[in-house]
Amino acid sequence: MNEFSRRGFLGLAGAAGVAGLAACAGTGTSPTTGGGGGSSNTIEFWSNHPGNSKPVEQQIIKAFEAANPSLKVKLVDAGKNYEEVAQKFNASLAGGSLPDVVVVSDVTWFNFALNKQLSPLDELLSTAKIDTSDYVDALYNDYNLDDKHYALPFSRSTPLFYYNKDLWKAAGLEDRGPKDWDEFLTWAPKLKAAAGSDKIVMELPDGSNYLDWVFQNIVWGYGGAYSKEWTPTFSDPNTVKAGTYLQNLAKDGYLKLSKDPAPDFTAGIVGCSMMSTGSLGGVAKDAKFPVGTAFLPGDGNCPTGGAGVGIPANIPDDRKKNALKFIEFLTNAQNTVTFTQATGYMPVRKSAVDLPEEKAFLEKNPNAQTAIEQLPKTRSQDNVRVLLPGGGARIGKGLDQIVQGQDVATVFKGLDAESQQVFDSQIKSKLGA
Amino acid sequence: MSTSTIVGTRDDEQVPPAGGQRRRRRTSHQVEASAHHRGPMWTVAGYAGMVLVVLVIAVPLFWILLTSFKERGDIYVRPAQWWPDPPTGQNYSELTTRIPFFDYVRNSVIITSATSVAKIVLGVISAYALSLLRFPGRSIVFLVVIAALMVPNQITVISNYALVAQLGWRNTFQGIIIPLAGVAFGTFLMRNQFLSLPGEIIEAARLDGAGPMKLLWRVVMPMSWPTLVAFALITVVNEWNEYLWPFLMSDDETTAPLPVGLTFLQNNDGVTNWGPVMAGTVLAMLPILVLFLFLQRQMIKGLTAGAVKS
Numbered sequence: 001m002n003e004f005s006r007r008g009f010l011g012l013a014g015a016a017g018v019a020g021l022a023a024c025a026g027t028g029t030s031p032t033t034g035g036g037g038g039s040s041n042t043i044e045f046w047s048n049h050p051g052n053s054k055p056v057e058q059q060i061i062k063a064f065e066a067a068n069p070s071l072k073v074k075l076v077d078a079g080k081n082y083e084e085v086a087q088k089f090n091a092s093l094a095g096g097s098l099p100d101v102v103v104v105s106d107v108t109w110f111n112f113a114l115n116k117q118l119s120p121l122d123e124l125l126s127t128a129k130i131d132t133s134d135y136v137d138a139l140y141n142d143y144n145l146d147d148k149h150y151a152l153p154f155s156r157s158t159p160l161f162y163y164n165k166d167l168w169k170a171a172g173l174e175d176r177g178p179k180d181w182d183e184f185l186t187w188a189p190k191l192k193a194a195a196g197s198d199k200i201v202m203e204l205p206d207g208s209n210y211l212d213w214v215f216q217n218i219v220w221g222y223g224g225a226y227s228k229e230w231t232p233t234f235s236d237p238n239t240v241k242a243g244t245y246l247q248n249l250a251k252d253g254y255l256k257l258s259k260d261p262a263p264d265f266t267a268g269i270v271g272c273s274m275m276s277t278g279s280l281g282g283v284a285k286d287a288k289f290p291v292g293t294a295f296l297p298g299d300g301n302c303p304t305g306g307a308g309v310g311i312p313a314n315i316p317d318d319r320k321k322n323a324l325k326f327i328e329f330l331t332n333a334q335n336t337v338t339f340t341q342a343t344g345y346m347p348v349r350k351s352a353v354d355l356p357e358e359k360a361f362l363e364k365n366p367n368a369q370t371a372i373e374q375l376p377k378t379r380s381q382d383n384v385r386v387l388l389p390g391g392g393a394r395i396g397k398g399l400d401q402i403v404q405g406q407d408v409a410t411v412f413k414g415l416d417a418e419s420q421q422v423f424d425s426q427i428k429s430k431l432g433a
Numbered sequence: 434m435s436t437s438t439i440v441g442t443r444d445d446e447q448v449p450p451a452g453g454q455r456r457r458r459r460t461s462h463q464v465e466a467s468a469h470h471r472g473p474m475w476t477v478a479g480y481a482g483m484v485l486v487v488l489v490i491a492v493p494l495f496w497i498l499l500t501s502f503k504e505r506g507d508i509y510v511r512p513a514q515w516w517p518d519p520p521t522g523q524n525y526s527e528l529t530t531r532i533p534f535f536d537y538v539r540n541s542v543i544i545t546s547a548t549s550v551a552k553i554v555l556g557v558i559s560a561y562a563l564s565l566l567r568f569p570g571r572s573i574v575f576l577v578v579i580a581a582l583m584v585p586n587q588i589t590v591i592s593n594y595a596l597v598a599q600l601g602w603r604n605t606f607q608g609i610i611i612p613l614a615g616v617a618f619g620t621f622l623m624r625n626q627f628l629s630l631p632g633e634i635i636e637a638a639r640l641d642g643a644g645p646m647k648l649l650w651r652v653v654m655p656m657s658w659p660t661l662v663a664f665a666l667i668t669v670v671n672e673w674n675e676y677l678w679p680f681l682m683s684d685d686e687t688t689a690p691l692p693v694g695l696t697f698l699q700n701n702d703g704v705t706n707w708g709p710v711m712a713g714t715v716l717a718m719l720p721i722l723v724l725f726l727f728l729q730r731q732m733i734k735g736l737t738a739g740a741v742k743s
Binding site (some may be wrong): 074087092094096263 | 445683697699
């Protein structure tokens with residue numbers, strides 16, 4: 001040991017240094033074709049298993065492999081939520097080994113489509129002679145950019161109006177949701193009196209947890225919108241009216257925002273809320289009171305949400321063909337029923353509700369029935385929320401400020417300007433290109 | 434020859450246990466005396482502060498433990514339940530059936546031990562070279578290492594991914610471990626520790642004919658034990674909790690560690706059943722807790738050993 005030379009030590013130290021540098025070096029000079037990895041008869045499916053759906057996904061994959069013995073599907077844990085899947089997909093775009101099928105949410109798909117990282121499906125669909133008219137229109141058209149579709153609907157949800165039936169009874173209200181938001185305002189004092197001082201009439205998620213998603217319902221209900229096509233319309237008098245409505249609810253002590261209203265609602269502290277249909281199973285299981293569900297107030301004012309499945313652009317054509325085959329199978333009437341019954345999502349096919357097992361299921365679960373009946377009344381979301389980078393977060397922040405008491409018109413004017421600027425700088429030049 | 438035996442010998446030779454105890458007793462007397470001096474008000478305030486801190490830290494932990502034994506319907510209730518009624522082991526069995534929990538544990542152990550060993554070894558030898566060996570360009574090498582410390586790993590993640598994916602290492606242990614094994618922090622920490630050692634001792638050892646290796650093992654390391662243990666502890670905890678990189682690299686339970694695996698208990702759209710999540714958290718915490726209790730003793734031992742030198 002004593003003979004260990006200084007030169008030897010230099011070598012060691014150098015090696016350590018190199019190892020340290022290796023941790024932060026390495027820019028990929030990725031091969032453009034194939035993206036490495038993945039043979040043509042193995043379909044890699046990157047999913048976050050929306051709604052704890054891994055067992056169901058595996059079940060559907062098994063059925064697919066039985067029907068197509070030459071193909072294998074590899075299910076990959078790609079993250080805990082849609083944002084993480086997008087992150088992982090982004091990383092793979094930089095460095096190869098692309099998946100064949102990837103879950104993209106209503107917020108994440110557009111950026112990939114815009115940058116031509118997802119394949120437009122229309123041509124593939126027509127070559128494979130797949131009829132898309134059976135997909136629920138609002139859901140199918142959510143993935144439309146320049147008359148091309150970049151994903152097929154998979155785990156789709158909508159918000160629902162949840163209410164505590166016991167409280168409704170105590171307040172002497174009919175057992176139904178409000179017809180519109182004006183009616184709710186006449187109910188609110190009664191509900192507050194019945195609820196007592198330590199309970200809250202309505203709780204909604206805050207601006208960093210999709211308040212901007214459910215609030216679209218109120219905006220549309222008053223005839224406003226976040227945007228018309230690509231033009232932000234926050235300053236529209238009707239949109240401002242909806243904002244003022246929200247502010248007044250909070251000012252009068254009827255409304256509270258929280259990170260997640262579901263726990264408070266199931267604990268019986270909150271009278272009603274607007275939450276995803278995905279929460280249905282959990283809320284029904286946890287609550288110790290009868291849970292009521294209703295359409296969102298208004299008619300045809302329900303935003304869609306959730307995720308679809310897309311195919312990366314830079315993979316060989318035969319892989320794309322196989323991937324499409326799998327997607328079609330994953331979202332066919334039979335499987336969308338299997339999937340949605342296990343998770344609480346919406347069936348994405350019109351014909352799904354006619355299947356006997358779905359009929360039996362709905363009879364037993366009237367709350368799920370509400371969600372499905374609401375489906376034809378859904379409306380695709382406004383562009384500035386789902387398609388502009390950071391749109392949801394930007395609007396959510398603005399809504400938080402309104403609820404805290406800042407002037408509605410000023411905040412919305414700011415949102416108009418910001419949204420327009422983001423559109424001009426990041427989207428405009430790429431559209432139609 | 435393992436390091437611990439060497440340290441043990443040094444302890445026996447240089448720190449007679451009685452002496453150590455005597456010194457400790459003396460310090461505790463001093464503390465008591467000064468407490469008397471300050472009066473009972475301060476003592477009460479001190480204890481109140483201690484209780485407050487314990488509550489702040491312990492209540493959430495207690496709540497996690499409690500929730501892991503509750504039935505699903507009892508988790509969100511008002512008034513809150515402060516004792517599971519009835520207690521149930523259901524969450525723990527669900528934890529092991531709903532996700533391949535033990536696969537994740539195995540992966541976590543493999544990844545944590547491999548990266549920690551690599552980091553500690555690399556950290557110590559590179560720090561030793563940069564502090565006590567003289568060679569041209571030493572300060573430049575050190576600057577480069579420090580510069581690496583300034584780059585947050587979120588930035589390097591994409592290019593690392595590209596590199597590792599091209600090597601075909603996705604969803605493999607080497608793909609996860611090797612990029613994590615770089616050690617700018619350890620190098621920095623240990624170098625400063627080595628520099629703080631009294632030069633006389635190093636010089637004396639050199640005069641006595643100790644080569645670089647012997648100097649490191651017999652002189653430098655034993656005196657740096659507390660820092661090394663602290664560094665080791667931080668490293669192990671960090672690696673155990675590492676999320677982003679293993680998440681990007683792993684595809685399924687063949688390589689994914691616990692923090693990634695536990696997320697699959699949560700429901701990303703809807704209501705999470707927190708019972709099994711809490712059960713998983715409790716089980717994931719245990720190994721680190723045991724390791725900490727064990728290493729903490731080593732750290733205190735090292736502290737007293739270090740106190741003798743001057």
